[in-house]
Amino acid sequence: MNALRLDMKKIIGIFGLAILAVIPLFFNKGYFLTIIFQAYLFAALASSWNIIGGLGGQISFGHAVFFGVGAYTTAILFHDFRLSPWISMWIGAFISCLIGIVIAFPTFRLRGPFFSIATLIINELVLLLALYFEDLTGGSQGIIIPYQPSFSNLIFENTMAYVYITFGFLLITVAISFFILKSKLGYYLQAIREDQDAARILGISPFWTKMSGFLISVWLTSMGGSIYAMYIRFIEPKYIFSVTEIGVMFALMCMIGGMGTIAGPIIGALIIVPIDMLLRGTLGGTIPGLNIVVFSVILILFSLFFRQGIVGVVNEKVPLIDKVKPQILRKNEV
Amino acid sequence: MTQIILSGLLLGGIYSIVSYGLTLVFGVIRIINFAHGSLLMVGMFFAYYLTKTLNINVYLTLLIVVPCMFLFGYVIQKYLISHVLNEPIMQLFLTFGLLLLLENVALAITRGDYFSLNLNMSTVKIGDAVMDWARMIIFLASILIAVILMVFLHFTNIGIKIRAVSQNRYAAKLIGIKLERIYPLTFGLGCAVLGIASVLLVPVYTIFPHVGFSFVIVAFAVVVLGGLGSIPGVLVGGMIIGLLESLTGYLLSPDLKQLTWYIIFIAVLLFKPAGIFGVVGSEEVGLK
Numbered sequence: 001m002n003a004l005r006l007d008m009k010k011i012i013g014i015f016g017l018a019i020l021a022v023i024p025l026f027f028n029k030g031y032f033l034t035i036i037f038q039a040y041l042f043a044a045l046a047s048s049w050n051i052i053g054g055l056g057g058q059i060s061f062g063h064a065v066f067f068g069v070g071a072y073t074t075a076i077l078f079h080d081f082r083l084s085p086w087i088s089m090w091i092g093a094f095i096s097c098l099i100g101i102v103i104a105f106p107t108f109r110l111r112g113p114f115f116s117i118a119t120l121i122i123n124e125l126v127l128l129l130a131l132y133f134e135d136l137t138g139g140s141q142g143i144i145i146p147y148q149p150s151f152s153n154l155i156f157e158n159t160m161a162y163v164y165i166t167f168g169f170l171l172i173t174v175a176i177s178f179f180i181l182k183s184k185l186g187y188y189l190q191a192i193r194e195d196q197d198a199a200r201i202l203g204i205s206p207f208w209t210k211m212s213g214f215l216i217s218v219w220l221t222s223m224g225g226s227i228y229a230m231y232i233r234f235i236e237p238k239y240i241f242s243v244t245e246i247g248v249m250f251a252l253m254c255m256i257g258g259m260g261t262i263a264g265p266i267i268g269a270l271i272i273v274p275i276d277m278l279l280r281g282t283l284g285g286t287i288p289g290l291n292i293v294v295f296s297v298i299l300i301l302f303s304l305f306f307r308q309g310i311v312g313v314v315n316e317k318v319p320l321i322d323k324v325k326p327q328i329l330r331k332n333e334v
Numbered sequence: 335m336t337q338i339i340l341s342g343l344l345l346g347g348i349y350s351i352v353s354y355g356l357t358l359v360f361g362v363i364r365i366i367n368f369a370h371g372s373l374l375m376v377g378m379f380f381a382y383y384l385t386k387t388l389n390i391n392v393y394l395t396l397l398i399v400v401p402c403m404f405l406f407g408y409v410i411q412k413y414l415i416s417h418v419l420n421e422p423i424m425q426l427f428l429t430f431g432l433l434l435l436l437e438n439v440a441l442a443i444t445r446g447d448y449f450s451l452n453l454n455m456s457t458v459k460i461g462d463a464v465m466d467w468a469r470m471i472i473f474l475a476s477i478l479i480a481v482i483l484m485v486f487l488h489f490t491n492i493g494i495k496i497r498a499v500s501q502n503r504y505a506a507k508l509i510g511i512k513l514e515r516i517y518p519l520t521f522g523l524g525c526a527v528l529g530i531a532s533v534l535l536v537p538v539y540t541i542f543p544h545v546g547f548s549f550v551i552v553a554f555a556v557v558v559l560g561g562l563g564s565i566p567g568v569l570v571g572g573m574i575i576g577l578l579e580s581l582t583g584y585l586l587s588p589d590l591k592q593l594t595w596y597i598i599f600i601a602v603l604l605f606k607p608a609g610i611f612g613v614v615g616s617e618e619v620g621l622k
Contacts (some may be wrong), residue, residue, distance in 0.1 A: 113366040114607070116366070117366070121551060121554075121599055124551055125596040289438035289441030289446075290442050293439055293442060297435065300428060303424045304414065
C-alpha cells in the first residue's frame with residue numbers, strides 16, 4: 001500500500017513524534033509538565049479541527065461547543081454517578097456527534113466566511129443555554145469534580161500520567177489524520193475546499209463529505225474535552241465554551257503551523273501554547289493581556305506574510321522534504 | 335408593555351448605530367471584520383479619555399473622535415487588510431488578530447478596570463414609559479445617520495462609486511473606478527460612523543476592553559438580517575433584533591434574551607441569506 005511506504009517526510013514525522021515522547025522525561029517539573037500537557041492536548045485538538053477546517057476548508061469557529069459537550073458530559077456523569085471517564089468520554093463524543101449533525105444541517109449550505117459566522121453564533125447560543133440550564137451545568141458556578149485519584153477515574157496525582165495519556169490521544173489523532181489524508185475522504189475534502197462546485201460536478205457529494213469529516217473532527221474534539229475536564233477538575237461555561245480562548249484557538253494554531261497538513265497543527269500548538277503560558281507567567285503577571293498582544297502580533301504577521309504557516313515556509317526553503325504545495329485557499333485575483 | 339417595546343426600539347437604535355460601519359465594510363469591501371467591535375471599544379475609550387482630560391461634554395468629542403477613527407480605519411485598510419483582499423480565510427485570521435491585539439493592548443493599558451461616565455442625564459416620559467435621553471439621542475442619531483448615508487451613497491460621486499463597487503467589483507473596475515482608492519475610503523467611512531456610535535455609547539455603557547465582542551456578533555446579525563450593504567436594512571434589522579431581545583427578555587427570561595435572535599439569525603442565513611433588503615445572490619459575490 002502506497003500510504004505505508006516510508007519516505008523522507010514520514011521518517012522526519014516519526015522522529016519528531018519520538019522526540020515528543022521523550023521530552024516530558026527531561027522536563028519533569030510541575031510547571032513544565034503543565035505546559036507540555038496543554039501543548040499536547042491543544043496539538044491533538046488542533047489536529048482534530050484540521051480535519052474539517054484545514055482539509056475541508058470549513059473554518060468552524062464553533063468547535064468549543066464539542067469540546068464543552070465532551071467536558072460537561074464527563075464532568076456531570078462523574079460528579080453525579082461516579083461513572084468512569086473512560087466510558088463517559090464515548091458517551092460525550094456520541095452526544096457531540098448528534099449535536100454536530102443538528103448543526104451541520106443548517107450550516108453546511110453556507111460557504112466560506114458565512115459558515116464561520118454561523119458556527120460562531122451557534123457557539124454563543126450554546127453558551128447562553130449552558131449558562132441558563134443551571135440544574136444541568138451548574139451555571140456560572142461551574143462544576144467541581146471531586147479529587148479521587150485512580151486510573152479508572154482518570155484523576156492522577158502526577159501530571160506525568162496526564163501528559164502520556166494526552167500523548168496517546170495525540171498519536172491517535174495523528175494516525176486518523178494521516179489515514180484520512182491518504183484516503184478517498186481526504187481527497188474529497190480537499191476537492192471541496194478548492195472548489196465545491198467543481199467537486200460536485202465530479203460526483204462528490206459536498207454535504208456528506210463535509211459531514212463525514214466534520215463528525216470525525218467533532219468526535220475527537222469531544223474526547224479531548226473529556227480529558228481536559230478530568231485534568232482541570234473545575235469547569236464553567238464562560239471558559240469551556242469561550243470562542244476566543246478555545247474555539248478560535250484551534251483554528252489559529254492550525255493557521256500558524258500550516259493548514260491542511262498533518263504536522264502543521266502540532267507545530268502550531270507546540271509553539272503557541274508554551275509561548276502563551278510562559279509569557280502569561282512573566283509578562284502577563286505584571287501587565288494583563290500582554291501575552292496575548294505578542295500572540296496576536298504573531299498571528300497578524302503570519303496572516304500577512306506566511307499564509308501557508310510554518311510548514312509552508314519550511315517546504316519552500318527545504319525543497320527536499322516535499323514538492324506538494326500546502327494548503328492555501330487562493331481565490332482568483334481581481 | 336409599552337415600556338418593553340419602547341426600550342426594545344431604543345436598544346434597536348443602539349444595535350443599528352454600531353452596525354452601519356460593518357454594513358459598509360462587509361457589504362462593499364466584503365471584509366469579514368471581526369475587529370469591528372474592538373474598533374468601537376477603541377473609540378469609546380478615546381472619547382472617554384478626551385472627556386476626562388479636556389473636561390468637556392462627551393458629545394463634543396465627536397469633533398475629534400470621528401476624524402481620528404476615519405484615519406485609523408483608512409490606515410488599517412490601506413496597510414493591513416489590502417494584503418488579504420482576495421483571501422477570505424486570511425481575512426478571518428487577520429481581523430481576529432486585530433481583535434485580540436486591540437483588546438489586549440487596551441487591557442494592558444487599563445489593567446482591566448471598568449470605566450463609566452456618570453452624566454446623570456434626565457429622563458423623558460412618553461405615556462407611562464420612562465426613557466433616558468442618552469438612548470433617545472442614539473435612536474435619533476441612528477435614523478439621522480441612515481438618512482445621511484443614503485443621501486451620500488445615492489447623490490455624491492464617491493457614494494455612487496462605492497455602490498458600484500458593492501454591486502459588482504469587477505465591472506466597477508472595468509469602468510475605471512480605482513478599487514485601491516475606494517476600499518480605504520469605505521473602510522475609513524465605516525470607522526468614522528463607528529466613531530459616532532462609540533461617542534454616543536459612552537454615556538450608556540460601561541467601558542472595558544472586551545465590551546466590543548458582544549457588539550460584533552450583534553452587528554453581524556444586523557447586517558446579514560438587513561441585507562449586506564443595505565443602509566435601511568441596518569435600521570430595520572437593528573430594530574427587529576432590539577425588539578426581539580427586549581420581548582424575549584420580558585416574556586421568557588432575562589438570561590435568554592438573545593436566544594430568539596440567535597435562532598432567527600441562523601434561520602435567515604439558511605432561508606434568505608440575502609437578508610431583508612439585500613439583492614439576491616449578493617451574499618456570494620466576492621466569495622467565489
